[in-house]
Amino acid sequence: MKFQFFKYQGAGNDFIIVDNRKRDFDAHNQDLIQKLCDRRFGIGADGFMLLQDKEGYDFEMVYYNADGAEGSMCGNGGRCIVAFAKDLKIIENSTVFLAVDGVHHAEISDNEVNLQMIDVHDIQRDGEAFVLNTGSPHYVAFKDELAKRNVYQEGYDIRNNASYKKEGINVNFIQPEEQGYFVRTFERGVEDETLACGTGATAAAMAAAIQSELQGDIKIPIRVLGGNLTISFHRAGNSFTKVFLQGPAQFVFTGTI
Numbered sequence: 001m002k003f004q005f006f007k008y009q010g011a012g013n014d015f016i017i018v019d020n021r022k023r024d025f026d027a028h029n030q031d032l033i034q035k036l037c038d039r040r041f042g043i044g045a046d047g048f049m050l051l052q053d054k055e056g057y058d059f060e061m062v063y064y065n066a067d068g069a070e071g072s073m074c075g076n077g078g079r080c081i082v083a084f085a086k087d088l089k090i091i092e093n094s095t096v097f098l099a100v101d102g103v104h105h106a107e108i109s110d111n112e113v114n115l116q117m118i119d120v121h122d123i124q125r126d127g128e129a130f131v132l133n134t135g136s137p138h139y140v141a142f143k144d145e146l147a148k149r150n151v152y153q154e155g156y157d158i159r160n161n162a163s164y165k166k167e168g169i170n171v172n173f174i175q176p177e178e179q180g181y182f183v184r185t186f187e188r189g190v191e192d193e194t195l196a197c198g199t200g201a202t203a204a205a206m207a208a209a210i211q212s213e214l215q216g217d218i219k220i221p222i223r224v225l226g227g228n229l230t231i232s233f234h235r236a237g238n239s240f241t242k243v244f245l246q247g248p249a250q251f252v253f254t255g256t257i
């Protein structure tokens with residue numbers, strides 16, 4: 001069966017999106033999703049999403065990692081599917097949609113999407129590193145000389161150690177710089193470094209707030225390999241509320257396969 005796909009990217013985190021409001025895409029075909037995401041044998045993407053109708057919401061986001069398995073929340077994917085919903089004229093400049101981790105509000109203006117993320121109340125430590133769930137599970141460690149590091153190897157080793165191997169984890173490294181922080185991420189489900197990770201940047205910003213003992217309303221600029229993101233939230237102790245992930249979300253190309 002032929003279907004039309006749409007490619008979007010948010011700060012270099014790239015996604016294939018299919019309008020599945022007619023429910024004609026076989027969402028259980030993990031092999032097909034994996035092939036579509038393959039950069040040599042397919043279209044190429046870090047993740048795959050279905051936009052579906054959902055009663056009471058503008059739409060539902062169903063997210064799959066590049067390995068074809070249904071994933072947890074994807075922040076940059078969430079921002080891209082909002083841009084797609086606007087391009088389909090399902091929404092105008094604001095939306096309320098459902099994803100795997102619950103309800104999300106978002107605003108879009110000139111391809112810039114500000115997406116509300118889940119509240120976070122539980123921050124664990126693994127040695128010096130922070131372990132938290134911002135919709136997806138994340139490990140965050142501060143590192144020097146981040147630009148020069150082998151993020152693939154260091155991320156792979158942490159993601160596959162005895163603590164995380166079974167469930168998997170996304171591994172983020174963060175370094176302060178003049179205007180905010182630089183973050184690099186090894187993504188579970190892609191099993192490689194990606195150019196950006198929205199839930200990862202959100203987790204890294206929370207770790208930065210704890211490390212710098214910031215409380216109250218906070219806005220943190222995060223530079224990633226594929227662009228710039230801004231994370232804002234209210235911090236009271238280890239509770240993070242009013243969490244927003246802001247950044248670009250752009251249409252790349254469409255095709256039929």
Ligand SMILES: N[C@@H](CCC[C@H](N)C(=O)O)C(=O)O
Pocket residue numbers: 013046065071072073074075076077136137169170187188189190196197198199200
């Ligand atoms: N790229 C995503 C994170 C996607 C989810 C993740 N790989 C997982 O399932 O653990 C983002 O922008 O948040």
